[in-house]
Amino acid sequence: MLKFTIQKKLEGTLARAGTIETKNGVIQTPAFVTVGTKATVKSLTAEQIRSLGAQVVLANTYHLYLQPGADVVEQAGGFGPFMDWHGPTMTDSGGFQAFSLGAAFGNAVSKVATGDAVENISAHAGQLAKVTDEGVMFKSHLDGSKHLFTPESSMEAQWKLGADMIFAFDECTSPTAPYEYQKKSLARTYAWAQRCLTRHAELDVDKQQSLFGVIQGGRFQELREEAARSMGALAATADFPEGFDGYGIGGSFTKDDIGTAVGWVNAILPEDKPRHLLGIGEPADLFAAVEAGCDLFDCIAPTRMARHGSLHTADGRINLRNAKFVTDFTPIEVGCTCYTCQHHTKAYLAHLFRGDEMTAATLASIHNLHFILRLVENIRESLLSDTFHTYKKDFLERYTKK
């Protein structure tokens, strides 16, 4: 159901540019996948998402399962039609919530660890997700009710949500998890991957959806490579008539080694399947990940940061809530072609943020998404024209210099 074509490879690296054909349209890769967790890109209408040139929207199984329920979304014809998005779609499996509502809940831990903030943080009573071999027991963050997610139930829910591309149910581990735990978890995620393949094959007899397996292994080379080998080997066989159509690379990283860790994996994964780096979306990380062979990225950062007033510019991020912007009547970025920069000044945005006006979130999200979508498009163009290295160098020099 999914056709991946490589158009061009960048010599000496794992990078490639290509296309992914889905029944809802073609994706030019590398591509940034816009996150619409609850079948909405926060603060934006579907029309605005289209205007931004977004190619794919990714929704979340855990969130839509809880509200409004997978059955409701199925009745709507899938989450795409439900939200009036008619292009390619993806759903995440709920595996990330094993982390965000589990080990990370109430802790100052994110999936990308910075510096040496990788000390052990033990499980605590308040967390809302508990992982066992059977699946993940969630306590709803909405009403406290309990829900067991298993590889099978995730496949069933994702089937109802109806995305073109879906992910196997995995355990997203914490960067604070020690080797022993990562190893144990990896074995579990592998077993779950097999269960996902089996259940998905039963559900999707007409091959409507493409299933991506998820590579874990934390920050450990040995585990990452083992995961890539074992998951890569889960191709179409008698046991698994379909095999995986692509791969997600998930879990935790250290800020400095995203490219490295991703490279370990992509050097091993089958070259002819698309690779999606889950939850990564800051400029430097995108360059590193493309160079290390990734084709797709999704990230909440552009929209969340936008809502919090943090805006991308070619010269780095700025915080629109800062006093200096109150009377700055220039656009966020001179020359930016996004709607916001074409029509509004920093002073106006600063005013909207200070007044807690909803429009601040919308206008800021438009700018940040435009910025990241264009960035990944430009990266793709630079691959096709063999100018990746200079583009990367020029962009990052300017973006990171203060």
Place this chain on the structure above:
RNA sequence: GCGUCGGUGGUAGAGUGGUCAAUUACAACAGACUGUAAAUCUGUCGCCUUCGGGCUACGAAGGUUCAAAUCCUUCCCGGCGCA
């Protein structure tokens, strides 16, 4: 004019003899955010500091006390009631 209640840090508003440079909220000033628990969270928020502390502060001025934002006196200002 008499009576009465009240005047606290940018604002609102706690505190009513020591543990008060003064709860809290908002505002302000910065920071964080990477498969969305997030229009969220964190820090700072009188002045100075060698971070031990020092100094000035709760309408003003006096006073009581070892000790006052807290008690007393007078004054100034505001609300309300009666004239």
